[in-house]
Amino acid sequence: MGTVGKALDLLDLFTRVEPQLGLSQIARASGLNKATCHRLLTELESRGLLEQVGPAREYRLGPAVLRLSALREAAVPTREAAMPLLRRLAEATGETAHLSHIVAGRLQTLAFAYASLGGVKVMMEDADFLPFDATASGAAVLAFHADPEPLIAAARDVEALRDRIAVCRGKGWAETVSTFEKDVHGLAVPLFDAAGHATGALAIAAAAPRMTPELHKTIAQELMRAGAEITGLWGGQLPDAIARLWHP
Amino acid sequence: MGTVGKALDLLDLFTRVEPQLGLSQIARASGLNKATCHRLLTELESRGLLEQVGPAREYRLGPAVLRLSALREAAVPTREAAMPLLRRLAEATGETAHLSHIVAGRLQTLAFAYASLGGVKVMMEDADFLPFDATASGAAVLAFHADPEPLIAAARDVEALRDRIAVCRGKGWAETVSTFEKDVHGLAVPLFDAAGHATGALAIAAAAPRMTPELHKTIAQELMRAGAEITGLWGGQLPDAIARLWHP
DNA sequence: ACCATCGGTTCATTATTTGAACCAAACGGG
DNA sequence: CCCGTTTGGTTCAAATAATGAACCGATGGT
Numbered sequence: 001m002g003t004v005g006k007a008l009d010l011l012d013l014f015t016r017v018e019p020q021l022g023l024s025q026i027a028r029a030s031g032l033n034k035a036t037c038h039r040l041l042t043e044l045e046s047r048g049l050l051e052q053v054g055p056a057r058e059y060r061l062g063p064a065v066l067r068l069s070a071l072r073e074a075a076v077p078t079r080e081a082a083m084p085l086l087r088r089l090a091e092a093t094g095e096t097a098h099l100s101h102i103v104a105g106r107l108q109t110l111a112f113a114y115a116s117l118g119g120v121k122v123m124m125e126d127a128d129f130l131p132f133d134a135t136a137s138g139a140a141v142l143a144f145h146a147d148p149e150p151l152i153a154a155a156r157d158v159e160a161l162r163d164r165i166a167v168c169r170g171k172g173w174a175e176t177v178s179t180f181e182k183d184v185h186g187l188a189v190p191l192f193d194a195a196g197h198a199t200g201a202l203a204i205a206a207a208a209p210r211m212t213p214e215l216h217k218t219i220a221q222e223l224m225r226a227g228a229e230i231t232g233l234w235g236g237q238l239p240d241a242i243a244r245l246w247h248p
Numbered sequence: 249m250g251t252v253g254k255a256l257d258l259l260d261l262f263t264r265v266e267p268q269l270g271l272s273q274i275a276r277a278s279g280l281n282k283a284t285c286h287r288l289l290t291e292l293e294s295r296g297l298l299e300q301v302g303p304a305r306e307y308r309l310g311p312a313v314l315r316l317s318a319l320r321e322a323a324v325p326t327r328e329a330a331m332p333l334l335r336r337l338a339e340a341t342g343e344t345a346h347l348s349h350i351v352a353g354r355l356q357t358l359a360f361a362y363a364s365l366g367g368v369k370v371m372m373e374d375a376d377f378l379p380f381d382a383t384a385s386g387a388a389v390l391a392f393h394a395d396p397e398p399l400i401a402a403a404r405d406v407e408a409l410r411d412r413i414a415v416c417r418g419k420g421w422a423e424t425v426s427t428f429e430k431d432v433h434g435l436a437v438p439l440f441d442a443a444g445h446a447t448g449a450l451a452i453a454a455a456a457p458r459m460t461p462e463l464h465k466t467i468a469q470e471l472m473r474a475g476a477e478i479t480g481l482w483g484g485q486l487p488d489a490i491a492r493l494w495h496p
Numbered sequence: 497a498c499c500a501t502c503g504g505t506t507c508a509t510t511a512t513t514t515g516a517a518c519c520a521a522a523c524g525g526g
Numbered sequence: 527c528c529c530g531t532t533t534g535g536t537t538c539a540a541a542t543a544a545t546g547a548a549c550c551g552a553t554g555g556t
Contacts, residue, residue, distance in 0.1 A: 003544065004291040007252040010415040011295075011316060019323030023503055026493060028430030033546045038504065040252060047256040048352040049316075056504060061320040063351045066327060066358065068297075072309040075267030079314060103311045110314065127318035200446035237499070250543070271534055281515045286535065305534060439499065 006032065007040040011049065011061070014086035020058040045153050069116075070126060079111050081233045086202075087113040089226045093219050095206040096122040099230075100130055100137050105151060107131075107138055110200070122184050122205040133157045136186035139164035139174035144190045144239065146200035172245030173220050174201075183208045187219050189227035189246075192236040199236075202227045250360050254280065255288040259297065259309070259456035264373065268306040318403045327359050328479045332449075335361040341467050344370040345437075347478075348378055348385050350447050353399060355386055358448070370432050370453040379428065380448075381405045383437035384447035388423035392438045392446035392487065421468055422441040422449075422492030431456040437475035437494075440484040447484075450475050 013021060013029050026041065027034040040060055044050040050065030073080055082099055090097040090113040091198065093193040098112035114121050132138030133155035142148040143165045155161050160179075168174035168190070176186040188203035204219050224246040231238060260270060261277050266295035275282040289307055292298040296312030322326055330347055338345040338361040346360035355378040360367050368423075380386030390396040391413045399446065403409045416422035416438070424434040436451035454468050472494040479486060486494065 002287070002291055002295075003251045004255040004288060007255075007293060008292070008295040008297065012322075014319060016319060016322050019319070024501075034503085035505075035547090039250070043250055043252040044256070046249075046253060046352060047259075049256065061316055062357065063320070063358075065313060065316040065320050065350055067356050067375045068313040070311050071264060072264060072311070074264050074309055074375065075262075078311065087335065091304055103315070104294060108311065108315050110311075125317045127322065128551060143331070148533080158404055166318055171300070272532080282534085283516090283536075284514060286511080 006030075006036075008038060010037070010044065014059075014061050016127065020053070021057050022056060024078045026059065037233075042100045058061055067171075078234065082230050083111060083113070084199050085233070087167055089113070089202070089204070089222055092222045093204055093205050093215075094118050094207070095219070096124060098124055098137075098203055098205065100201050100203070102141055102145070107135070107141065107201070108222055119207075120207045120210070121231045122181070122207060124205070126194070131156070131180065132163040134176065134180040135203070136164070136174040136176045136188035137203045138186040139168050139176070140190040140201040140203070141198045143168035143174065144192065144242065146195070146197035172242055173223060176213075178208060185211045187216070187223060189223045190236055190242070192235065192242070193228060194235055194237055196239040197239045202230060251288075254278075254284075258288060258292065260363045262307075262309050264375065265479060267417070268301070268308045270304060270306050273306065278476040292352045298408050324412070326482065331359060331361070332479050333474050333477055334359055336459050337361070337450070337452070337470055338363045338436050340452070340470045341452055341463075342366050343458075343467070344372060346372055346451055346453065348389075350389055350393070353450070355383070355389065368458070370429070370455060372453070373377045377386070379404070380482035381409040382424065382428040383426045383451070384412070384422040387424070387450040388438040388451070389446045391416035391422065392490065394445035395444070417489075420490055421471060426456060433459045435464070437471045438490070439475060439482065440486055440490070442483055442485055443486040444485045448482075450478060457481065463496075466490055 006071070010026060010030055013026060022036060023041065023182055027037040030037060041050060045052055045062065048062045051057045051062035052059055086097050086099055096112060097116050099110045099126060101110045105131050109126055109128045109130060111125065112124040118130045130137055132151055139161060142152060145151070152158060152161055164174055164176065172189065174188045180186065184248055185206045185208040186203055188201045190198035191200035193199045202223060204223060206219065217242060228238060228246055251295060251384060254494060258274060258278055261274060269280060269287065271286055275285040278285060293300055293310065296310045298307045299310035300307055334345050334347055342363045344362050347358045349356050349358045357372065357376045357378060359372055360372040360374070378385055380390060380399055387409060387466060390400060393399070399404060400409055412422050412424065420437065422436045428434065433454045433456040434451055436449045438446035439450055440450035441447045450471060454467065476486060476494055
């Protein structure tokens with residue numbers, strides 16, 4: 001990993017919880033020398049990826065990322081294209097739907113949609129990373145990923161993850177109950193790229209107490225239907241094993 | 249400019265017109281050696297800022313930019329906060345409204361809104377750069393910018409730009425007629441940061457044939473009102489000179 | 497008045513970046 | 527069918543840029 005990688009890694013230090021960081025803070029968190037950090041930060045700032053604000057001269061994500069994002073969506077409307085389907089899925093199931101995506105070895109939340117009516121809902125945050133070993137989405141992607149082993153091995157609870165992956169390979173969808181968050185029942189299906197490898201997941205996070213066999217069946221069916229559609233929208237291809245499970 | 253800067257400059261080669269580029273193409277466009285390019289691109293890809301697709305292994309902007317953008321908007325809702333005002337401005341004037349922003353020495357389109365009814369409208373593209381010397385927005389920002397000289401000097405038509413800047417300093421808004429695009433009448437006001445320096449612009453692009461003295465007056469008034477509001481939303485401060493011009 | 501921390505800078509040492517030359521694989525005429 | 531040209535990608539000695547301990551002035555709390 002070269003200098004560029006180190007600089008880009010600094011961007012990951014900025015989170016929703018800590019959106020602004022000082023120089024010393026960044027140096028400590030990254031393990032880099034303060035002078036090195038300063039040079040990298042200055043360079044990121046000169047291109048607008050970061051900006052420096054206030055009398056404390058703290059750094060935060062800059063306006064250039066907005067442009068890159070708009071450009072990406074114009075070229076590959078990953079999010080925009082899937083949003084209508086995601087909303088419909090939330091409505092059809094009455095629960096919270098969300099979409100995630102493997103980026104650089106991590107599972108990134110892309111978008112989510114709440115059902116318009118109903119009482120208790122599972123709330124979500126955008127731009128977060130999901131743990132592979134505690135989410136149905138994680139198991140779903142890895143079950144059909146091109147190279148899952150390193151990601152599985154890196155998980156905290158490898159055994160439970162392998163179990164869930166095996167279930168997903170057999171049924172076409174993955175499931176978790178109260179692992180990531182208490183009282184949340186998760187169901188997920190993988191999404192595929194043009195080569196037929198899973199690169200994302202579509203999931204429903206339902207309030208566990210509300211789950212019934214009928215609702216479970218509805219959710220699984222809707223997920224498979226929407227999963228096939230989004231895969232198609234993204235120019236992906238369902239592998240034979242999945243096509244058989246989803247369209248029996 | 250170090251290695252990181254060179255890598256980040258590569259991101260600018262991806263445009264709406266050419267969203268996917270091959271290695272040789274990028275090397276030629278950037279002037280860097282092919283091997284150097286390849287290393288930088290690989291490093292950008294490893295962090296998800298770029299991705300490589302298809303049998304031709306072309307590069308395009310990657311999904312990580314979506315996360316950064318979501319994080320930025322969560323921390324500093326520049327775009328979201330201004331959108332309602334932008335839409336209201338478009339409605340109130342019946343013309344196309346847009347918002348831009350200085351990022352790393354260039355004027356970047358942040359957002360725009362069309363009036364809901366009416367015939368001819370000026371169309372816009374997101375994530376583009378506006379020339380300082382051919383847009384009302386450019387003159388408006390530079391008229392109250394902290395360090396305008398280098399940006400003015402770099403413009404193609406320096407004289408016309410200086411004239412427009414002088415007008416803007418006197419009136420509080422800038423104007424262009426059919427400079428950027430034919431039959432487009434532009435009016436713009438600067439937007440200010442906490443230090444009272446202009447960092448952005450709010451503008452109306454009107455269909456020139458439709459312009460009347462009354463409409464002109466409406467647009468100028470609405471711009472100044474909305475400009476003050478957005479500046480406030482962004483935590484900015486109107487300089488005295490502008491406060492006097494806008495709230496007589 | 498003191499100590500700790502902050503953001504930022506300096507400069508000799510060191511490690512990384514650089515790029516001409518080199519693959520193998522496609523592609524497009526003649 | 528072959529030859530010239532392009533593609534994406536790799537190699538490695540030479541050149542250059544990154545590194546980090548020590549330093550500075552300013553700020554803030556005790």
